[in-house]
Amino acid sequence: DAGVIQSPRHEVTEMGQEVTLRCKPISGHNSLFWYRQTMMRGLELLIYFNNNVPIDDSGMPEDRFSAKMPNASFSTLKIQPSEPRDSAVYFCASSPLRGEQYFGPGTRLTVT
Amino acid sequence: QKEVEQNSGPLSVPEGAIASLNCTYSDRGSQSFFWYRQYSGKSPELIMFIYSNGDKEDGRFTAQLNKASQYVSLLIRDSQPSDSATYLCAGNNFNKFYFGSGTKLNVKP
Numbered sequence: 001d002a003g004v005i006q007s008p009r010h011e012v013t014e015m016g017q018e019v020t021l022r023c024k025p026i027s028g029h030n031s032l033f034w035y036r037q038t039m040m041r042g043l044e045l046l047i048y049f050n051n052n053v054p055i056d057d058s059g060m061p062e063d064r065f066s067a068k069m070p071n072a073s074f075s076t077l078k079i080q081p082s083e084p085r086d087s088a089v090y091f092c093a094s095s096p097l098r099g100e101q102y103f104g105p106g107t108r109l110t111v112t
Numbered sequence: 113q114k115e116v117e118q119n120s121g122p123l124s125v126p127e128g129a130i131a132s133l134n135c136t137y138s139d140r141g142s143q144s145f146f147w148y149r150q151y152s153g154k155s156p157e158l159i160m161f162i163y164s165n166g167d168k169e170d171g172r173f174t175a176q177l178n179k180a181s182q183y184v185s186l187l188i189r190d191s192q193p194s195d196s197a198t199y200l201c202a203g204n205n206f207n208k209f210y211f212g213s214g215t216k217l218n219v220k221p
Contacts, residue, residue: 033209042213043156043200055207091155099144099204103155 002026004104006092012110018080021107024073025094033101034067034077035091043091049075082111115139116212118201124218131188133215135201138182139208145177147186148200150214156200160186191219 005024013019025032034046047057049069057067064083069075079086087110093101118135125131137145144163148156162168162175162184174187184203188195198214 043211045209045211048207048209050207093156099209100146100158100161101156101202101209102158103148106155 004092004094004102006090006104006107008107009105010108010110012112013082014112015083016081017111018078019082019086019109019111021077021090021092021109023075023077023092023104025075025092026102027073029094029096029102030072031095031101032069032075033091033093033095034075035093035103036088037091037106038088046077079109082109084111087111114212115210116201116203118199118212118215120213121216122218123215124220125191127191127193127219127221129191131191131195131217131219133186133188133199133201133217135184135212136182137184137201137203139203139205139210140179140182141205142203143206144204145175145184146202146204147173147175147184148202148211149195150198150200152197159199188217191217193219193221195219 007022032049037043046059047067052069067077089106091106093103095101146161147159150156160175162177168175172189176185196219198216200214201212
């Protein structure tokens with residue numbers, strides 16, 4: 001299995017631009033998670049989908065962030081407009097029923 | 113209070129020793145617990161999960177869970193320099209998932 005796939009691996013953009021991060025979960029996993037990691041705040045859960053339905057989006061910092069999962073094999077996290085404080089590594093993870101999570105390689109986002 | 117508390121470290125142990133990593137949690141309804149290893153610049157990698165009180169062993173790793181004390185630990189036997197990383201403790205309670213901030217482990221050759 002290829003594992004969780006994320007793209008792009010690195011993104012550098014200017015403040016105010018729209019950023020879209022992409023994730024392909026492991027086939028057969030029914031849960032998908034988006035995380036943000038910074039040195040200051042550690043690993044933060046942004047949103048959690050189960051069977052393509054958003055279950056908990058309480059970690060989404062503000063309305064500039066949105067996430068979708070149109071089918072079982074694809075999810076996006078969008079930031080519009082982006083701000084320098086959004087600079088972080090964004091991880092996608094997927095999980096089978098039991099709860100253990102398998103992380104993708106992450107997208108390192110830099111907003112200048 | 114965070115749902116999961118870990119000592120940030122660094123925890124330094126000599127090569128060949130036992131490294132003991134600890135975590136406490138506040139949600140008594142938590143059912144499952146997980147240990148992840150994260151090398152610098154990489155993504156977290158699942159090492160072990162445990163659901164029941166007691167010990168669970170996998171190779172050089174042993175996870176321990178004490179639900180009465182709300183305490184989870186990870187023992188690494190015969191520590192190697194390649195074990196040097198940050199170890200994240202995580203738990204879940206149905207649709208609620210949480211991670212600790214991690215303990216940095218340094219294994220000295």
